[in-house]
Amino acid sequence: MHLSTAHLIHRVFFTCIAAIALAVPAKAAPLKPYKDALFSYGTVLETADGGDYRVVDYQEMRDINGRDQEPERRAKRAYVSLGVKGAQANETLAVGSRPLDVTRTGSASGAAFTVIFIHGRGGDRRLGANDWSFGGNFNRLKNLAVDNGGVYYAPSIRFFDDAGVADIAGLIAYARQQSPGRPVVLACASMGSFICWGITRDKQAVASLKGMMIMGGPADPAFMKSAAYKRKLPVFFSHGSADSVYPAADQIALYRSLKTAKYPSRMVLFQTGSHGTPVRMTDWRDALNWIGLD
Template identity: 85%
Template sequence: MHLSTAHLIFRVVFASIVMVVLALPAQAAPLKPFKDELFSYGTVLETGDDGDYRVIDYDKMRDIHGRDQEPERRVRRAYVSLGVKRAQANETLDLANRPLDVLRVGAPSGAAFTVIFIHGRGGDRRLGANDWSFGGNFNRLKNLAVENGGAYYAPSIRSFDDAGVADIAGLVAFARQQSPGRPVVLACASMGSFICWGITRNPQAVAALKGMMIMGGPADPTFNKSAAYKKKLPIFFSHGSDDSVYAAADQIAFYRSLKKANYPSRFVLFQTGSHGTPVRMTDWRDALNWIGLD
């Protein structure tokens, strides 16, 4: 059977399109579930802003004493999958002529995405590496990274000042260099949030980021003058309502100001949660899928 000229042209064009699509780098889909039945949010007590503001039921007896074999020290075995340890390594990176100690989990290059976690005062990379503390939440993050072809870095922060910000700007640039064109998410807890807010003033770092997470951190009253604000870099917040270090009311007011300006932001408040609750209870898969890893 003979094909018409129109059919031949269609086949040639279609084949060319297929070849171009196959040549493009793979795009990261939403993260696949991993122990969602254990780590997803519980009862939603209040919701607003079309779902971007949620108040989640938190109970210390259930979410710490019921979840942990040794409260706040060792989670029950069902919450961790330790095979991921085969994909992790402690490394020292030479960034901007200054060494930076990091834990890396997952692909050293060609990662579908990268998550960088910044600890608070008194911590180091071991905090973000601990499989058993914080209810196994870091173990879940590690497994989400590996199972979805991504990478996770937990650096040791030496100071929460301009030098510390410069270190993390170097790590963000390194992650982009290792995995060109792929998204990078910066997540900061407690005092580590000063690093996140400092990064928002660095146009090169902001250009490399897909989003940020602030967990139990302070608000930034001058954020609207930053490069991140101009870019409308998505920000996910999580906070405990009874945080005695950084008041939840201040962070909620900050979030409200962003929403009023149509800024892409989301807030999860853990009712009766304390300062450490967001690191334990934040659903990493929910937050990263909201930010978008494409």
């Protein structure tokens, strides 16, 4: 078949455009709904700051006993979809000065986004990978990651000091290397929040992050002196109002000081919720969409 010079130029042009499109990672759209009817927030009792501050109704009999087949051990089957386990693997990564054990769910490279969850004291990677605990909330996170082309890491934290911070800084750098130019979100629960606050002082790690989540953790009174604060890294807080380990008042005070400074922050307070409530009840899709995965 004979092609004119014009047709050849036209074909070469669009072939090049297609090649460029394949080489550049697709821009992530907001996360698609996944079991929102089961995991979205219930009744909002109070709202302020244009919706950035919300007090959400929490009731133990409904939100634990009504949601779990075995309270605090095994969610009801409707909350869990196990097909995602086919995209899950236990790995040991060389990301710093020593190996780091992780559970990865999703593609190891070329992911549209990365979420890293840091457990609290006494936990390991199994906590963040458990499909059945915390009302199935981690199973939902896994499915959100896989269905939207992302990847989720649950590492084992051995130290909650500078050594642990260095491990996670290495994991953040690894995630960026595996999926160049794509967003990374760091989420920390309970005592694991010391890792998040430590990362906020690491200028290089902060430059690789899109946002951060603090779930039932301590407040950091020195946060406003950090590299993350200077960069205005979005921070999402969730906390139980009856938390006896880390008082909600401290986290609320930090959130309000950030809002006064017009810093990008959001807070969900679970009325009557205890220390473990945020890990069970935080709506991952809502939080990640607010942070933005583009």
